[in-house]
Amino acid sequence: MIRHGIGPHAARDGNSDAMPAGLEVSNSKARGLALFADMLRIRLIEEAIAARYAEQEMRCPVHLSIGQEAAAVGVCQGLRPDDLVFSTHRCHAHYLAKGGSLPAMLAELYGKATGCIGGRGGSMHLQDPDVGLVASVPIVGGSIPLAVGSALADALDGRDRVSVCFFGDATVEEGVFHESANFAALRSLPVLFVCENNLYSVYTPLHERQPNRPIETLAKAHSIATYHVDGNDVDAVLAATETAAAAARAGRGPSFLLLDTYRWREHCGPNFDNHIGYRTEDEYQHWRLGDPIARLRQALAVSGIDMAEAEAAMTGRMDAEIEAAFRFAAQSPLPVPADAWEHVYA
Amino acid sequence: MPESVLSETGEAKTRIISYADAVREALTECGKRDRNVLFLAEGIADPSSVYGTTKGLGTHCPDQLIEMPLSENALVGIAVGAALSGKRPVINFHRVEFALLAVEQIVNNAAKAHYISRGRHSVPLVIRLVIGRGWGQGPEHSQSLESIFAHFPGLKVIMPTFPRDAKGMLIAAIRDDNPVIVIEHRWCHYSTGAVPEGDAIEALDGPRVVRAGRDVTLVGTSYATLEALRAADALAAIGVEAEVVDLRVLRPLVPDLILDSVGRTGRLVTIDTGWWRYGIGAEIVAEVTTRRFGALKSAPIRLGMPEHPTPSSRGMVPGVYPDAVGIVAAVGRQMELAEDAVASVQAALTQARGGLPPDVPDPFFKGPF
Secondary structure, three states: OEOOOOOOOOOOOOOHHHOOOOOOOOHHHHHHHHHHHHHHHHHHHHHHHHHHHHHOOOOOOOOOOOOOHHHHHHHHHOOOOOOEEEEOOOOHHHHHHOOOOHHHHHHHHOOOOOOOOOOOOHHHHOOEHHHOEEEEOOOOOOOHHHHHHHHHHHHHHOOOOOEEEEEEHHHHHOHHHHHHHHHHHHOOOOEEEEEEEOOEEOOEEHHHOOOOOOOHHHHHHOOOEEEEEEOOOHHHHHHHHHHHHHHHHOOOOOEEEEEEOOOOOOOOOOOOOOOOOOOOHHHHHHHHHOOHHHHHHHHHHHOOOOHHHHHHHHHHHHHHHHHHHHHHHHHOOOOOHHHHHOOOOO | OOOOOEOOOOOEOEEEEEHHHHHHHHHHHHHHHOOOEEEEEOOOOOOOOOOOOOOOHHHHOHHHEEEOOOOHHHHHHHHHHHHHOOOEEEEEEOOHHHHHHHHHHHHHHHOOHHHHOOOOEOOOOEEEEEEOOOOOOOOOOOOOOHHHHHOOOOOEEEOOOOHHHHHHHHHHHHHOOOOEEEEEEHHHHOOEEEEEOOOOOOOOOOOEEEEOOOOEEEEEOOHHHHHHHHHHHHHHHHOOOEEEEEOOEEEOOOOHHHHHHHHHHOOEEEEEEEEOOOOHHHHHHHHHHHHOHHHOOOOOEEEEEOOOOOOOOOOOOOOOOOOHHHHHHHHHHHHOOOHHHHHHHHHHHHHHHOOOOOOOOOHHHHOOO
16 A cells, blocks of 8 residues: 655656747657656766765665666656556666656655655665655565556556566566566556666676577567667657557556666766776777767757757756755755654554 | 444354364455455465365455466565555465565565555555475475564564464454464364354454463464463373463564563473474563563473474474473473473373374364364
C-alpha cells in the first residue's frame, strides 16, 4: 500500500522551460524542446552533483547517469503520469524524468530530514510515490519483480496503468529477471522491461559476462515483444515506449526495450575514469560524439529553432533552480537519531 | 466490527478440528471477506493443495488464486509489488528451504519498504513456510530456519503451535500491514484442538503460558512446545511443576511474560525446533540472563538440534530432535533431581511411545489440545 500526499514536498518542479516565450513552434518542435529541456536539466543537475561531490556534504555513493539521459527521458515521457516506475542504484535520471522533486532529491543526497525519504536511503533509494517513482532498489534486479507485482495488481483490478522497471545490461544475468519475465509473459502483464545497455557492469565489459548474442533474444525466449533502439536517440526511445505502453494497456502483455547507451563517468562517483585501464579513451570519445543532448540540439537546430537562444533561456532558469535546490538541501536540518527508530513496523 | 459465529451464550462456537483445517479456515475466511487477499503457491489448487490447507479456495475465491511458477525470489518480489499496489498476498512454500531462494526479496524489499519510504509504503504480505521432519526428509527438507528470518527488523515471525492459533494468528497475519513470516510445523498440521468458527482472530502479541508451574520455565516454539507439554505432564508424576510457555511470536519479541515466569521459577529450559546454537532459545536465554540474572537458581539450558545436518536414515535420527525425554533430563540436571526419579519419568515417556520408530509422529501429539 502507498500512502499519498504526506511527502515532505507539496510543490512539483514542472518543466516550464520547454517552450521559450515568444517562440512559435509546431507541436513536434515543442515536444522536441520539451525532451531537450528534460535531458538538459538532468545533465546539469548531475554535473552539479559531480562538481560538488568533493565537498563531502553528499555523504553517500552516487551513480550518475550522465550520457544516459535519453533513456530516462524518452521512457518517462512516453508514459502517463499515473504509470509507475521502479528503478535501480542509478536512479537520479529516472526519478527526475518521472517528475520527482529536485530539492527533495538533493536533500536526500545530503542526508537531510527534508530528503525524499528523510535521509533513509540516500542516492540509491530515491522514490517519490506521488509522481509514480515507487521505489529504487540497489540490489541488481531487485526492483524488477516489484514492477511485475504492481502490474499483477493492476491487471487483477482492471486498471490500465503500466509498470516500468529500469535496469542495466548485467541484470539479464540475474535469475530474478528471467523469473519475472516468465511470469509477466505468462499472465500478459502490463510491464515494460527497460534495459539500458551501457556496456559495463562496474568495470567488467559485456563481452566478458555474456556470450555473443543479442540481449533482446533473452526476452524473446520468454515470448516478450522486444524493441532494440538507439538509447541515445530520445525520439526513438519515446516512440518505442509509446508503442510498448499502448500494447501493455491494451492487454497485449509486456515488452522489453533494449536501449544502447554509455556511462560517461565512473560506475560510482563523480569522476571520469578512462585512464584506469578497463576501457579506452577512444571508446569514450566515440560515445561522447553520440551525446543524446548534442544530437537533439543539432536536430532541433536543423528544424529551424534558434537553439542558442532557447538553450540559454533554459540554462539560466535551470541553473537558478539547481542553485536553489542545493541551497535548500544545504540549509535543511539533519534528521535526529530518534528518527532511525521510526517506521520499522507499520 | 468483524462478524463472528456466536453460540447462544455469546461465545464463538468451537469444534475440534485439525491444525491443517484451521489454516484452511483462516485462508478461506480472509479470502472471502477481502478480495484483495491473494493466494500464491506452487500447486495452489492441485490435488494436494499445499497439504490440504488451500483446498476449496478455488471455489470460494477463484479469482484470487495465483499459480506460482518455480520462481521463489521473483514471486516474493511480485507479491511485494502487488502489496505496494493494494493487495494482501499470502504466499506459501512447501518447505522452508525453498524460501532461501527468496531471502533477497524477503530481507531487502519486504522487510524494508516501509522503513525506507518513511512509512509511505507498507507491505501486507504473509509468507507461509512449512518445516518438515521425519520419514527420511533428510538434510534439505527438515531444517527449521526461523532464526534466519527472526534476525531482521521489519519482518514479523510467528510460529503457531495449536490449531486455535493456527487459524487466529494467520487471520491476524493476513490483516497485518507488515510482512509476516508464518512457520508451520508439518507435525503440528496433524494435531487437533478446539477452534472457533468464523472470524476468530488471535493477536500477534507475544508468548502465552500454556501450562502453569512453579519449578521451571520451559519455553518452546511450535512443535517443541508440544514436546515440552508432554515433558511437563510426565514430570508432574514426580512432583515437579513445569511451566510451559509457547513463544508464538519470535519477532517482534515480547519477553516480559517469560521474564516474569523465570522470576517465579528461577529456572529456564528453551527448546528449539532448529539448531540450538544461534537458535531462538539463545535469544531467550540472553534476554533472561541479561534482565533477570538475579532470579536464576541454575544456569539456563538450551535444547535443539545438534550441530550437524539432519540425516535421512532413521538409524541416525535418534537424538537429533529434542524431545520430552531430553527435556526431562535437562530439568533433572537443573533441579538436581534424583537420577532414578528422572529415569522413571523417561522410562514412562518411552513406554508411552510404544516402540514407535523415531521418524513418525507420536499419536500423543494429535491432541486435542
